[in-house]
Amino acid sequence: MSHAFVYGTLIAEPIVKALLRRVPEQKSAALHDFTRLRLKGRAFPAIVPCEGACVHGKVRRRNGGGLRGEENERPCSCKGEGG
Numbered sequence: 001m002s003h004a005f006v007y008g009t010l011i012a013e014p015i016v017k018a019l020l021r022r023v024p025e026q027k028s029a030a031l032h033d034f035t036r037l038r039l040k041g042r043a044f045p046a047i048v049p050c051e052g053a054c055v056h057g058k059v060r061r062r063n064g065g066g067l068r069g070e071e072n073e074r075p076c077s078c079k080g081e082g083g
Contacts, residue, residue: 005031007057008045019066 006026009015013023035053036045047055
């Protein structure tokens with residue numbers, strides 16, 4: 001089983017439930033030394049390396065279905081807040 005780090009509107013449970021028809025198991029998390037940037041001509045921000053910055057989001061278990069895409073799959077090495 002793998003995990004996915006999500007941020008922005010994808011941490012809002014009503015939006016996730018509308019997209020997936022369920023709210024997966026999730027835990028608050030922070031991705032240190034990264035920041036969010038708006039991309040010209042794009043609706044959603046990107047995460048890029050930035051020393052000293054932090055992106056807050058959630059880590060979700062990925063066990064098939066929903067929010068998948070080869071271009072979005074990368075190992076997540078972030079730790080949940082508080083352990």
